[in-house]
Amino acid sequence: VFLPAISEYIPEEMTKCLSSFLDFCYLARRNDFTTDTITELQNALHSFCEYRKIFLRTKVRAHLSIPRMHSILHYPYLIINFGAPNGVCSSITESRHITAVKKPWRRSNRYNALSQMLLTNQRLDKLTMLRARLVEHGLMPPLQAPAPDPFETDKDDEGAVDADRLLAKVELAKTRARHYPRKLEDLAGYVNQPLLPELTRRFLFGQLSGEVADSIDIDLCPEIHAKINVYHSAIAMFYAPSDNAGIHGMHRERIRCTPSWYGHPRRDTVAVIIDEDEPGFRGMSAARALLFFSFTYKDSEYPCVLVHWYNTYRRSRDNRTSMWTVRP
Template sequence: MKVYLPAIAGFVPSEMVQCIAAFLDACYIARRADITEGSLQELDAAIKKFHIHREVFRTSGVRPTGFNLPRQHSLAHLISQIQEFGAPGGLCSSITESRHITAVKRPWRRSNRYEALGQMLLTNQRLDKLIRARADFVARGMLPPTHAPPPKPILPSNDDDDVGIVDEYVTGNVTLARARERSYPRHLKDLAQHIHQPQLVELTQRFLYDQLQANNDTSSADIPLQQCPYPASKISVFHSAVATFYAPSDESGIRGMRTERIRSTPSWRKQGPRHDCALVVEDQAKAGMKGMSIVRVKLFFSFTHDAKTYPCAFIEWFKRIGAAPDSETGMWKVKPDTYRNGARITTVLHLDTFLRGAHLQPVFGRDLLPFDFHFSYSLDAFGAYYVSKYADHHSHEICF
């Protein structure tokens, strides 16, 4: 439904779109790991909005017999059940599926994938023994009941998965991939010529000036380019970066940490280029999308200046449309940020400003797409996009 929602906007009555959006909001809020009084108020508003707008299905003749559907009826009791029994945390009557995660899926991830059954059984046996030993140590007074295991060290990811769980104790950050790509020139001017982006040289110089003069009120835009330092070291180019962030409502590690890979590559699975979008934090004092912006990564690279390494990204900007989310879908709209001549505004940003990846969905309008439309140029073919807050639960919590 998160893909279906923006696709039907403009093709069906507005109340139908609002009904589906309200239903999705209710599902995502109820699925959160931690539910506060504010969350319950949001859930109550979403359920009421759903019950109001669903009447359009009756008045339009889509559902003439009423809404006596068991799953929809259970929404009316959801808030009282949460207040009485606590946050569902994604659990349902299928408790066997929850046990399947701890007994099968996680031991499978810890195996070497070859004849894994014996390894999985051994993992479960050892985990059970550790649990029993811990309970025995607490009973004997050798461990206090509130004693927690020591935090694990920060370990980089060894795989190339798009998303995954992280059991290590880490804080939210974005880091470049472990290995650089060796098919790119190592000098800045040659690299700019290689990727057909001549402005990369100037933007990198001004980026370096702003980094070195962080405590100065003077911006690189206010001085001549000749006064900006030139990074003379070798340039390393990467096709991806790994974002690690706290997302307990999604499938995550034991401390609620989750990883995803943000990609920027000229060839993705031999089907064309892939340049992912990301959320960057501009103002931490503002909540939600009002304090963040959407960028599209054209290149990940790093260089060294005065013995300090600068991981950064060459990006294109998107700007928000309006001062609030779209009234129908409940999602923010953005459009490419351009100069007066129509060229897209580009910048070099430090990876410290990145939060995580972002999922943009086109505002299709009323025109149908051609049959030969390819996904690789979807971020270039439309005038506006929805920032999908339904990509996952973490997106729903921050993209409001």
């Protein structure tokens, strides 16, 4: 969202610099690396170092001697030798410096402070260990609530999933929405989608026969008389190693499609896999979810989603942002 929003207001080289830096960040956040990933990381780093000179030419900055920016130059080498950073933040050393150096220094008398600081840290560590033991045995309350389980999938709208790796999986919400018509024809009128019955019948024909039903005579498609269940959300689980993911790189997000979300309709946009053999977005298409529903046909349940498709603009990524552009 950030990059396309500013791309028209800054020089092209700045946009490319930010795009390269974002690519580098997403690659560096992965839990596992291959030779190809390291190559992509090095290419993104090279592009970033090349395009960042625009900030000097436009006098946005007088220099680029920034310690944290310099540290990324060592990422490929360090990853090869020591493994994935696994989400390590460069602020960790700074925050630790406060507790291990600054605060003990202030507690000292400033004369031969090193020995006093070491003794202070030693005593604090012992007190921390003692408190942990007492809390473990129920003799003291914890200082703070325990950290949430990153694999708890019932509370948050997104997070890590400790599941086996697969390309993608979508599950409808556990509870159906109320006050919707239960017949398909009535539901079509209720949501103002007159083609819903025909599209659903063609979908069912394709599921039963394994053929594309776009050009099939509608009379050949099975009729649906079962009750329709409507849902306001679904859970998508997909492989996303650069996001907050489980041990196998699986991530989850909730897709919402509801007529009222804090007083306004919400129809989320999703990426749909079209061709599993094509890499990245070349094998995908963007769509907007309009209705989640399901029905039963011959003792089998069929989850469905009515979507509005977006068309890909151009045959390749945008030259400025390195992102794909879609439009209705």
